[in-house]
Every structure is written in structure tokens, then in C-alpha cells.
Amino acid sequence: MSNNDIQRTVTVRIQRFNPDVDKKPHMQDYQVKMWPGMTILDALHEIKTHQDGSVTYRRSCRHGICGSCAMHINGRNTLACKTPIINEVQKNDTVTIGPLPYLPVIKDMVVDRTSFWEQYLRVKPWLLPPNDIPEKEFRMSQEEVDALHDAEACIMCGACYSSCAVIGLNKKYLGPHALLKAFLRVLDPRDTAPAERLEIVSQADGVARCHTIFNCIDACPKGLNPTQAIETLRKLAQKRQKYEEARRERQKHLNEPIPS
């Protein structure tokens, strides 16, 4: 950021909607003086603290971990706390902020995530471990870890879900977030129910509904790849019984050292 930028005042244009008083959303402008390192979330705090306490948004960790500050910034979904405002200021010195698309707005940037969590629960996102838990630890090979493609790094922010055009048309679709979690469990050698999981994702509104538009990849603030995960689930679903048999064999050796 140059000295000129430090002095710069920018317009933060926020989509406002309070269902108690507004018939429809409208845009409201606020002037914010930038400081070095200022994020979009910082700008919102500045507005809320010093200009208009009614501006409403979610946030918690401020470090890209909790996923609560996902919103629509200059036309794309991302985390407000990880987005430097200087990167978003457009030619007319304006940044435009709104709620995540395709979800009912409760107020301003706060959306109702009920459908998001309902779809998530459908894939049974928790680990179903074997009865025989090793005394010390499960041992996974490097290949097994690599195959997960960092899917465990998902913070459930909803950026992928509300960028998905299929979700825009059909709220019964499991969605990229739930399918990425299903992928994580199916690929995890500790999990005992891959066939059941693959059955769930093969049902109507599961993997077959993905149109491979890649919006979820573009939106993910963690750089994850739900589309690739969905493709893997599609392939594994065709041989789910064999896959589960192989899993049972693998689990007989989960507490043994991995041969180098």
C-alpha cells in the first residue's frame, strides 16, 4: 500500500435488508478511510462502530478459521476477514458487499443457513471408526493422506454452496460442501461405512446433479476442489461393495507401521 493509499477514502457499498422494515433490499454507501492491512471485515467494523450500528454481519475468529464471515464481495463469495480491502477497491473507489447468494437473508449479510446444514447432515459427516481402536494411533500412508486432497481443511463457510448454480435451482441437491465431507470420510481408511456413504451420495440430488461448472472451486477460500471430490465419489460409487471389502482388509493393519 502506498502513502497515497493510506490517505485514501473509499466507498463501501453495502446491500441492506431488514425484513421488519424493508420490502426489498437496497444499497447504502459508507465512506471509510483505509489503513495498511485493512480487511473488508475491518471496514465493516469501522462502519458498525463509528457510523451505523445497525449494519449486521457474522464474524468470530477474524483469521479465516471459523467460516462465519463469508459474504459476496464485488460479485464473488469469499471471507471478509481474509480479503484486503485494497485488493477489492475498484476504479470508482468502491467496494460492493452483500450476503451470500441463494440463501434467505435474515438481515443485511446474515443469511439463513438451514438448508446448508440439512444437506451436510444427510451425508453423516462424522467418522464411523472400527470397533477395534488401536491402543496408540491409526497409521496412514502418505498416499492415503495425499488422496484426501486437504479436504479436512474445509471450514464450512458456505462460499462454495452459495456459488453453486445447481443450488440456485434445487435446494435438495447435497451441494459441494456436503459432498466434499462425504469424500473425506469415504477416502479415510479409518472409516467403516464407505459403501453406505457412497449409496447416499448416489441417490437423487447427489453426485449426479453436479454440472461440473467449477464455481465451487473458484469460491473456496481454502483452495479446495469439491468438483474433483465429486468426480471421485462418482467413480467409487460404481464399485462400492468392492471398495468396502478392500477397506475392511486395510483396517486389519491400521495400527501397523507403514512400510517405507
Ligand code: FES
Ligand atoms: S471471522 Fe472467522 S473466517 Fe472470517
